[in-house]
Amino acid sequence: MKRALYILVVGLLLIGSACTKSENDPVLDQEFLEVVTEIATNVTENSATLNAKVLTVGDKKIETVGFYYWVQGNLGTRKKADGVYNESTNTITSTVEELHSYTDYAFAVFAENAEVKEEGDVLSLKTLVAPGVTLPTVQTGELDYRDYEKATLTGKVISTGKSAQTEFSFYVWERGTVNKEKAVKAEVDQAGKAVGVVKGLKPGVDYKYTVVGINELGVAAGDTLMFTSNSMVYVDADATGNNDGSSWKDAFTSLKTATESVKPGVQFWIAEGMYNEFWIPMKKGFDYYGGFNGTEETMDERDPDTYKTKIGGTEFDGRYPSGVKARVFDGRYKHRLEKSIIDGVTIQHGNAWNGGAAFVHGGSPEFRNCTFRGNHGMWASSIWIRDGQAIFKACVFEDNYSLNGGGVGVIHELTDGTTFDECIFRNNEVNANSQWGKGGTLLHDKGVSIFRNCIWENNKAPRGNSIYIENTTSCPVFLGDKNVIDPDEIYFTPTGSLNGGTYGACPL
Structure with a gap:
């Protein structure tokens, strides 16, 4: 009985304690929201x-x-x-x-x-569609530039869709992959040209790309095009490996063999040394870079001023080499130079009827930091340009010799001209006994050439020690403030509208 009473009392005490509100307890519904x-x-x-x-x-x-x-x-x-x-x-x-x-x-x-x-x-x-808004209209364009790690893509914005929200990009992906597109923002100019640069490409890989316009209504895409990123092809005359161009160790030992062994879309990295080679075909999609010592992993590591890459022949005996027909770079017909880049090499001792160093036919090559030395030709000792638009940047033309004209080059039937930027012309000569002797550095036959900050020194020809102009009514264009030239060195034929065959009619 006592035990039962004790349990009852304890239970009542516990119930009373549970029902007693603490001062810290919340008021019911006070915070409810x-x-x-x-x-x-x-x-x-x-x-x-x-x-x-x-x-x-x-x-x-x-x-x-x-x-x-x-x-x-x-x-x-x-x-x-x-x-x-x-x-x-x-x-x-x-x-x-x-x-x-x-x-x-x-x-x-x-x-x-x-x-x-x-x-x-x-x-x-x-939200609703803004009045007049439609999907944008875009068109994928051709590749503007590519190398082994990046490419410049182009496109055309035909219509923005009248939306302020429209954005334009390029999608790039490796051929054969799924859901691995890389988006690259496109910059669009007032004319509607879209440009984007994709980086981080793998050498020698096929890529697909398209331009897209995106607004509130969705995504509009242009056609899908494809390109192959450039591969580095290594050339080293002293290499002893597999001779396949896959590395410096296994580099091709012949530049001509390299050009004949690989497909277009590559960069030739050429180590220092003498490459006694001629008739190297200049195919579309081939770029040539000299000035390597044979260990570099990036283009920035090369030093053309220290590591000389020389392409061509040994020195000819005398002024009139006989029986030797050996042009260095051949860009005729099926081997047109197109948009090739030749950078950091010396092209020397070539010999041909026209253009001992190179023949440019209908292309637009760019020669950078090149030296043209000791080349020979019946016409145009170094460069013959026919229907093309070549660019020469920081090049040196020296000790070249022509029997008839153009100690450096002949421009023939040229529409838009050739540009020489910060170039030096020295000690070039045309045969003094030739009845056609014209233009110690340049025989200018149709079209307009542009010279920017160039220097002429000690060039010789019977007429026009530096420049001989014929079959055109336009003088060359001289830009910049460092063109150094003796005015006696420009000669204009009497057939030109400036008349009289006088250099004075071409202002510098």
């Missing part, structure tokens, strides 16, 4: 009214209300908009602006008092 997000109204292409309802206020005054909103699927764009609370109707509203047209947005209400903050469910809205 409930809000619910409702459907957006007044939706336009760039604005909307967000709505919500306050279901329960609690005994604390609501202090702050508003909405969070963001582009659906992208919380990184989340923004906060202040709201207006109407106590009489227990509603919350907010008008948000500067939205993207025809875009899905998510939004949710929030409210807070001194104790708690509550958020409602997430709803969605879709």
Whole structure:
């Protein structure tokens, strides 16, 4: 009996303790606040009214209300908009602006008092299409430049779709891969030309690419085109490996063999040394870089001033080499130079009827930091340019000899001219006994050449020690402030409109 009474007393004490309210216990419903997000109204292409309802206020005054909103699927764009609370109707509203047209947005209400903050469910809205907006129209263009690690892509924006939200990019991916596109932002000029540079390419890999325009209505893409990134092909006369051009160790020992063994779309990295070779075909998609010591891994490591790459023959005996027909670079007909780059090499002791060093026919090669030395020709000792647009940058032409004309080169039937930029012409000569002897450095037959910051020294010819101009009505164009030339060295034929065969008619 006593034991039962004891248990009863203890139980009553425990119940009493549980029913006693601590001073730290919350007041029931004191903090309770409930809000619910409702459907957006007044939706336009760039604005909307967000709505919500306050279901329960609690005994604390609501202090702050508003909405969070963001582009659906992208919380990184989340923004906060202040709201207006109407106590009489227990509603919350907010008008948000500067939205993207025809875009899905998510939004949710929030409210807070001194104790708690509550958020409602997430709803969605879709803004309207702006008047007149359509999908953009784009066209994929040809490759503008490529090497072994990057390429310049081009395209045409035919229409932006009349949307301020339209963005343009290039998608690039390796052929045969899926879902591995690389997006490259396109810069578009006022004429609608889109340009983008993709980097990080793998040498010798096939890539596909297309230009795309994206706005609120979706994605518009141009045709898919393909290119192959350049491969480095190594050439070293002293290499002792597999002779396949895959590395410096296994480099080709012959430049001509290298050009005949690989497909276009490559860069030839040529180590220092003498390459006694001629009739090297200049194919489209071949670029030539000299000045390597045979250990470099990047183009920036080469030093053409220290490591001389010489291509051509040994020195001829006398002024009139007989029986030797050996042009160094051949760009005729099927071997047109196109847009090839020849950089950091010495081209020497070539000999041909026209253009002992190189023949350019209908292409637009660029020679950079090259030296043309000791070349011979009946016409044009170094370069014969026919219907082409060659560019020479920081090149030296010295000790070249022609029997009839053009100690350096002959421009024949040229439409848009050849550019010489910071070049030096010295000690070039045309046979003094030739009845056709013209132009110690340049025989200019049709078209207009441009010279920028060039120097002429000690060039000799019966007529026009430096430049002989015929069959054209235009003088060369001299730009820059460092053109050094004796005015006696320019000769204009009487058939030109400037008349009289006088150098004085061509201002420097």
